[in-house]
Amino acid sequence: MIRRIAAALSIFLVAGSILVIGQGAGAPADGPFAIHAEPVVLDPADPGRRDIGGLRYLGGWVLTSDDPDFGGISAMALAGDGFVAVSDAGGLFRFALDGDAISRADIARLPTGPAPEDGGPVRKRDRDAEALAHDPETGCYWVAFERANGVWRFDAEFAASDADHAPGAMEDWPNNGGAEAMVRLDDGRFLIFSEAGDGPGDSREVLLFAGDPSERGDAPVRLGYRPPGDHRITDAALLPDGRLLVLNRDFSLVAGVSVIVSIVALDDLAAGTILTGNVVARFDPPLTVDNMEALAVDARDGRTIVWMASDNNFNPLQRSLLMQFELIEDAR
Template identity: 45%
Template structure:
């Protein structure tokens, strides 16, 4: 029998991960240890997984006990910012040698007092390359906050009415600011009426903390048994979506899908084209963070994992080149 429930739901069944425990906060001595990892330990020469070529990866650790739990990230040239689901920020520079340097730890301000974990349940992050502004999606509160480029100062926040009935464990799990200025927000678990295999997605015409118009609502169908955890825009305008599954047989596995939301109508349903699957014997963990960058003509895909503060999970940071031009299905009119 296979168990396929959102991790956030399973963790809420235990008192130590319910969100009412004290929030671990990073200290003032930033230190990262980075150990290279193989894509396939049983075949060290393997580099290919679906439409991706593995360029290298790291298992990140730190003497600081609050380190880890990464649910979102930003990559700008050689600057990496990892955001945990407890509002901890790990920032560093990293070049082709895949060794972090100039490490900085910080604490994300707001919402709430930050005394307990659910006050900083930050699950998604996106930014504007022109202004540097950053938007963070919070579960538990079903809110979106806007920050300055340094993530040190909160500017605005909103609890969108369209997200008000999302469960505390199904909030803004993935959020993308498109180059057009529109924002796409995925719920991890909220389902449209009559579409049990789909997840609700919102498209805001602009900055969600400022726009007065209601977002367009449509549905995304992830791979069977999986939930969306992050998304990023490709240079051609399609979205790459990271999907995760927790099962008794495979623990954490993940799949990457491509979707095309251009022209999607209210109530439309978008189905993805799978381009990579992470399961045995390949590296697989609680993959929650996704970023896309460019290196010359190459499209680079970064994936990071949330270790949930557990010894049997890892904080992985993996680098791939996107090789394929896999075609994702066009949106079709739905009833959600």
């Protein structure tokens, strides 16, 4: 996650930007540990609008809580009837949505993770979780921490971690541009995307692990990912057909936040391959958009459902958005 975006967003919003669009900040949460959901429209200028590129809007909500640990959503996964999300401050959020209301919610902290290099007390920045993968069969979760550029494996309840490893191939990734997206493929391999680490050509580096990256193993295959334009990858999720849905974000003081959703084919994962995607949809103000960092995909009755969530940077001028779409138009 690009930390400086928080300060820039504050300046931009105070200046009167239309970056943060919607129905207000949402009503107060029901209790000190509850999460509250307030519906928002996709396009405030056209509340009935549903289609944007190859996506159809099914609903969106501003998520709020009285708990100061809630916010900074940087990755999420679907599990059972709800969501598991992690934050760039070490937060762990488990919640379910029933219509426009949160039906259950739990706000906690990751039980373990990277320790400070100086041996001092753990700070929020030490638990900068940016990527999450889940195995529905075993229930295991993997969390990639950006600043440490390491991967921790957790049990199904997030009670403890039984493996962690900082792969040498990730050691040179930038302190604030490292592991940003992680995908577990159906055959057990993992892809980990760097936000800003140099890959082949003008791409950002991607590592393909033959097995569990939280354990020591063979050196990963080095590939690259070339995001659209000046955007950077913030998350990725596997589609039912084996291709990859990728969330890409850009920010400028003039245009605000821009988000592009693209589809990447994984037919060639040989060393040195540069992955590129076809654009599915693009979100720019005045559409409802924020610092979108989390992505999850669900297959439902032959439909592909796409979920996106935003990192509010713990900034009162930003919001934690949760948005639901159906993928209706292919990007082959």
